């Protein structure tokens with residue numbers, strides 16, 4: 029692995045940055061809570077997927093293989109409500125919104141997980157897991173429901189740093205509904221729920237029913253990654269109760285530590301008072317709407333250019349700014365690539381050294397809990413390096429390629445794929461060559477016609493002593 033530096037990650041459990049050590053050399057076992065597939069995801073949900081995709085890409089850049097599992101919750105009341113509203117089956121609701129999720133995350137250049145398990149694929153394992161918790165005295169059945177005895181798990185509340193007595197006050201203040209009345213203790217939570225009229229159900233030792241929400245993540249993390257995993261991620265709103273419950277279930281079941289590093293991403297806020305974007309507050313913008321309106325790479329860059337633990341303020345100006353920034357990287361790349369036609373063979377040692385330094389600085393920045401803000405400072409210096417080199421009188425072909433490749437690598441960690449523009453670049457480059465030939469032959473009618481043609485495509489030409497540069501309007 030490159031460099032002397034060591035990756036440090038902020039662990040919600042200990043509330044500090046810790047040196048990152050994996051269970052297996054060069055392999056990261058990573059689980060990220062995925063969406064409940066009953067509706068379009070909003071920008072806040074997309075942010076979580078972007079944050080952990082950026083982290084995953086950086087880990088891959090650092091030489092790790094990342095086994096990345098992210099679930100789809102394809103059962104529960106929310107799906108049942110959508111099924112009723114749209115007059116389709118629960119399975120059709122899941123299929124529809126998984127397809128939309130894949131479309132949105134694809135547009136955001138989020139790599140698919142190694143596997144996206146669905147809760148409904150793991151029902152036998154969920155039943156076995158819950159049975160084991162009952163056998164071990166951690167869970168009990170009441171009228172077809174199964175609850176977890178939170179108090180029996182001694183570290184309950186550790187992740188969210190909330191002592192159980194405080195949770196108890198919170199729980200008893202809630203209205204005593206039927207479910208609370210069935211529980212031995214208000215802090216207990218459901219592992220399995222008895223079938224209600226009209227609900228999808230599976231047979232179980234406790235009668236027909238379906239799993240509670242928390243249990244699926246414990247089961248699927250264990251099933252696909254093992255009893256102990258390196259990283260568990262999710263939005264900060266999931267730390268309690270969802271992740272707290274996952275820990276209690278998993279550790280009671282296996283007797284082993286469930287997760288070594290807990291990572292939580294910040295919210296997306298919206299409006300003048302920076303309110304958290306959420307479905308329940310009704311102040312959300314769907315990823316679908318935003319992607320229909322703006323350049324996809326700009327939206328992705330807008331989200332990945334903020335440190336994952338910090339909140340993102342959603343504003344149109346913010347996306348515009350991100351668009352301009354991506355544009356600056358694209359122009360620098362295109363102008364440098366254009367210099368290939370008058371470059372001399374070989375490599376410029378100074379550039380090789382400057383690239384190595386930039387890489388080291390970038391790693392140093394990002395190894396500090398994926399600090400993208402400091403990583404971007406390095407990228408802006410790198411942009412200057414590229415622009416200065418493109419303006420040099422003598423340039424070396426291999427150094428041009430090295431600079432462009434390094435830029436592409438850096439930006440791919442942010443989910444921006446610059447090479448995607450190449451078809452456009454080559455068309456534009458061909459027209460520029462034709463125009464230069466016409467100009468050399470003093471055929472100004474043709475050269476003006478090509479300039480106008482490019483202008484119509486939004487391509488602005490600038491003739492410099494080093495050749496013709498272009499940028500998109």
Ligand SMILES: [Zn+2]
Nearest residue numbers: 061062245270
């Ligand atoms: Zn989860």
